[in-house]
Amino acid sequence: MQDRQEVSGDDVTPFADEQTRQHLQVLVEGVATLAGFEQSAVTLRRDGVCEIIAAAGVSTDFVGTLVPTEVLLDEIANADEWGAWRFVPHERIDERMLGYSHIPDLTPLEGDDAWHPLDSLFAPIYDDAGEFRGILGVDAPRDGRLPSPEKLEVLTRYAEVARTLVLVALEREELNEKVRMATEAREIVRRALGEPTLDLVLAACRQTLVECFDAVGMWLTAFGEGGAGHTTTSYARGSDVDPPFSEIDDTVVRLARRYWDDQYVAPFSRAHAEQPGLPPQDADRLLAFLDRIGIGSVLFVPMGVGTECLGFLVLTRVSDSREWTDVERDAARDIGRDLGRAVANARQLERERAVVDRLRKLDSYRVEVVNTLGHELRNPLFSMSANLELLDVDRLDEESRRSVAAATRGATRMRAVIEDMLTMAQMSDPRREFEPVPVDLRRVVHDVHDECHAAATAGGVECRTELPSEPVVVAGQPDELHRMLTNLTSNAIKYTDPGGQVTIRVEPRGDEVVTRIDDTGIGISALDQAQLFREFFRSTNPAALVRPGTGLGLAIVARIVNRHSGTIELDSVRDRGTSVIVTLPAHRDDGVSRA
Template identity: 65%
Template structure:
């Protein structure tokens, strides 16, 4: 509209606007001439040289045809007209343009006109109209460029925020930064960045990135200044643009500002954007974006976007700290558990020898020739030795199945056969209490991946519990089923049951029920804890359904054997 208005109202056939789109070129963006010229690139240096030869007509510059350079004319539209035979005739190679400068004197574009309708150079009245249009053109062009620049900044910084937020899904702060640092640097028009994360106990970790360089400047030299600023700026939610022309910053003494400037000069940085990182009220570090020069300045949009990114990265630092703490706790617990298992294993083996000696000596006694009182004493000692043997065996089994260092190499196991073996072994104990143990299992093998000895111990413990805690003459139902994906074995009894309170601690080592009826039965409190460990080692799940006084059903679900995953059947 501007181009058409200038041509129409100022009395010219042609007009155009050329904008400075990059450092070295002007680009024709609107022209009232024949098609094909929009997008023409004119070297800035050639145009500036042309202006140096021009006559100053106030807001306009006039270059008569005899002074026009061949280089600029090569980029120009030359009207096909014949000049008038008068003194002030307009020549087709004459040039008339108005330079459009911003408030800092930087050339941002040109408004040009050509081919006056009267064929003459503009007189005072026509030049006055042109001057008014030059002012309007400057205002509109600068507004359009500013609006365009702002929209571009919003787009770019929005992209930077999205990139950072996508990167937050990475499991560590290092991977978060690796995933986003190049994009953030590019989006902000920076040449590099460094980030310092506060760890704990006054410690901190630093990482840096620079386009085209693997060197890490000695940022630690200024840590005492920037760490103090980070805490203050997080509290104030303030982002600092620091450079020689912006050295006066809140909370920064002149001497410290001078130190920072000397340091930045030494590493070739002209301007930085200092961004605090944090989560909630806590400052967790800082991010610094760097540029070689102080122009262009960091805009308000960039500062606000950088603060948003600082909040996001602050959450990443908080997550990394939390994860490090959890790993430390987990490592500590693993060491404790390993030490506990090692102590239990050692203790069990050390107790076996004296227990064997005591049991052997008890067996050597001629009990038949002892008096009734002595016979009762020997029987009590034998029962105590048997309970101790059971405890030791359970301790050693627990140490074995709970040892994280013990390699677990699963094999193909027929769980149906293991269950039938267990049923046969427990038959005598059930018959002694006149109990009816019913086993329901398919006719074909039921295959799982695991260790046969551990699965045997798991089923034996469950069968033993069902028999122990069921009354005389009770029925115990055992059912083995299988689908394509899982195998399930369930032990259902009509015994004393388990309270809801006891069920919460049922799989804890050495746990004994609060039920007096359960305490009256002998036990080590290790049986179900061993079952739970074995089930977990086999990637299975154990479930308990019970009501006090109405019986218990314990179900174990294991993954079915997959020949493809296991590399085929093995024995």
């Protein structure tokens, strides 16, 4: 008995379809029994090597033996044709083939038709495209003789059955592989698309990618916007050392863009060094780099979206004896598209975050400017107002008294503008924390009504409230809610002519609380309504312009409503009145007592 050589078991994936393996086992046992041979075996070609899948009449460890495909192809070329079968007499046997064979222990008989232990009889199996897919072999005839024409006829029938079973086995294996790859690819994409940053996208998928393709490692490079600032991540089983990928960036980046245009996935190794767009000197440089980091074969996958290449993925294997299958290449191409989409999404999110960050900084700067300006204006304004109050107006003539009164009114308006600017800055400050507490809106409305009562009476306007008997609680800041309702109510009173009416209503509606302020005032045009909540906007209605205002009151209201996660709506008709509806989320734990 001769020792057998073996190809590394890491170079081929386990045969998944156990049911088909059993069918092939029945076949080889039938050949051995009915065709009169002691031994038989079926070999399938998968992943670039050939594996003995089923055998009869030999030791159990013979199944699983891996044979290089080129050895079998050379043996077929060296054989005599016996119909569907091929025969290689012992004197022509390839020494390499002996290293993968199970040599029967028998003594040759006398005669020209005697079977020699090193004789080889097998039927090569090809698919419909003429590609070599496997072999059915027999050995050690029971009568010790070469097969007669009658035995060859029986063997030919078995060869036809073997071809059918082998092709079915390979088709089912390929289908199983496609299902597995599709399932794992979906998991890769799910993880990648769920991450908000590019670094997390790369980190989320790298280990799963390696396991999905039965690789030993990978590296993934995402191009920076404008072609600069590439981001690279790598992963290798059992290693945390990052190879110097930058040494070959110039070559692989160029290839990535070309291969994305062609939608081409490149299996690269010494056996497949000739690739589109890759000059021989660059191929030699890549091979030297892979040799240095201990890699024998890679699958180069471009990534992108639409017409834009966004990077590339490289999957690695130690040996090039196992080829990258068509199923793996197709799955890798799809994953390249999906990862490209994930990279594009992460880029967009990063751009949006950058814009938000710039806006936040701009808001902070604006708040600081307004606060500084407001406080700087307060001091001279206070001094001016104090001096105006100290004037003995009774000793002034009529014209001087009018001038002092005008200056006092101007100072009052300026003080109102400054206070509103500071409040606006406070409400707009992104650094200002919001810590809501339970607030009964009925109490706030009562306080606002009392505060605005004097202004309503002076203007000849009736101001009334319609409130429920039970507490109506929202989560918010009491002082901000008070400011919001005060601004809305005072606006309604200010723009309502004498004899008119302002009504404040509060109503709970499920998970929300609706506050409605109705007036019978001068109304607002549709054109003005579109800009009403913008800072410093004043109405174009002449009847409104004659009434004093800073143009900041409703902008402050909008900021407060937004801080409270609410909405504000406005319904108005010129000369018929205005309704403002503020909707706020109700407080979930109503812990405010009726008292």
